[in-house]
Amino acid sequence: MIERLEDRVAPEALAWLHDAAAEVAQEPAKIATRFPAVGRKVGRGPLEPGADPEDVHAWTIDDAARTYLLQALPDPAGELRELYRYGDAAERRGILRALEYLDVDALDLVEDAIRTNDTRLIAAALGPHATEHLSDAAYDQAVLKCVFVGVPITPLHGLHRVTPDGARMLAALVHERVAAGRDVPAEVWIVIDRHPPEDEIAAIVAELDSPYDDRRGAAERALGGRA
């Protein structure tokens, strides 16, 4: 993780991070004051140069720096829940991003973040830790929530996990939106068409004959996004 930061942050920021990591390795409780300071000490921009700052899936510099601090802890599981409970949105996002690099069981934190309506927390929660540990039903619900709140699903690590029931729920959401004259992102079809639910798709197709212009138009746009 530190290599990815080396080109992206100023030498004094890197020095602060090295010092902080050494301190928390010695005295884990110190992470309570180092963790919240990461954004102002190290930076908050996208980790990849040129990444879109609005992309909720993109790692930020503070995500990477917080991951590095958590990796420095002798026993990350011991501090993780306190840090999350008292963490602001950026700290919580950093913890969720770090989970794939830590040997901990933190499904409760993933589930908490998915219950929020904060798109960055939802996106950060759905990394490899969620892919590995969420139940099928919870994963399906999480993907459905992503589409509902506007988190792009194509970059999700565990998208392959969506079950036929998940595909059915997504298709039902498409129908609901079309009936309201609203749009859905075309990427939903990647998931729906792995297990195409006949009834829901027939209902969307039937909207092409709707007596209402807005519903017909929405059906055309929705089905037009299907590969």
Place this chain on the structure above:
Amino acid sequence: MRIFEPHAHMTSRTTDDYQAMAESGVRALVEPAFWLGQPRTSAGSFVDYFNSLLGWERFRAAQFGIRHHCTIGLNPKEANDDNLRREVLALLPRFLAKDGVVAVGEIGFDAMTAAEEEALDAQLRLADEQELPVLVHTPHRDKAAGTRRTLELVAAAGMRPETVLIDHNNELTVHEVLASGCWAGFSIYPNTKMDEYRMVRVLEQVGPERILINSACDWGVSDPLKIAKTVKAMQEAGFDADDIDRVVWRNPVEFFAQSGRLILDDLGERDLAATFEGNTVLRGER
């Protein structure tokens, strides 16, 4: 016109308010921690409240292009509950360390009790430890005496006056507050504390230096567009654009920038870096 709203309880407001505020020129704001209209009975309620100021409310504001900051503190009303006072004061250091926490506040007096004084004094010391300015609420009742006692305690705690904002001033308290070297805030309300036309008269008397205005919009009768309305009243009274910008943008930025924790990087305020060169307004990637 750019507006920095230095005192707005957005937790109580709707997204319509956020949208209207953004359209009126608000690009950044500070939400002070305060009470919720009814007393809380456990410290856990404070943890959730502080977390919402640092999480959900910041997210909500960002959706409307408004940068949300907050102040963290134990308000005087709830400081009178002995258990809460102990427990919440113990929680504060952890929350005061957060990014975007730009002052300790609202602290101060409500009914001028010994418990309120103890909480105020303890929090002035926390501000000193964390190198944060303080936002002080002055009482609704016996305001002049409460303001005077507040200024005495601030001086006794060794706070530098330029790191102290005394809020909810009126025609009678402003002179003493400005003479102390502290900043003077005015909450522009429908009907009560101060209205935009009285505010213009105060500004004509004392000038724009160290003056901040806010809508203090909360769950009571209040109007989140009062800064924009005061700007209009100032324009009608002949104040120039520079004086207005000073009161509604540069003064609050300068005051809260003393925290080193303002997050204005992505607002495209290129001239801000120049205005406050050597200071740390634009923390982060710089």
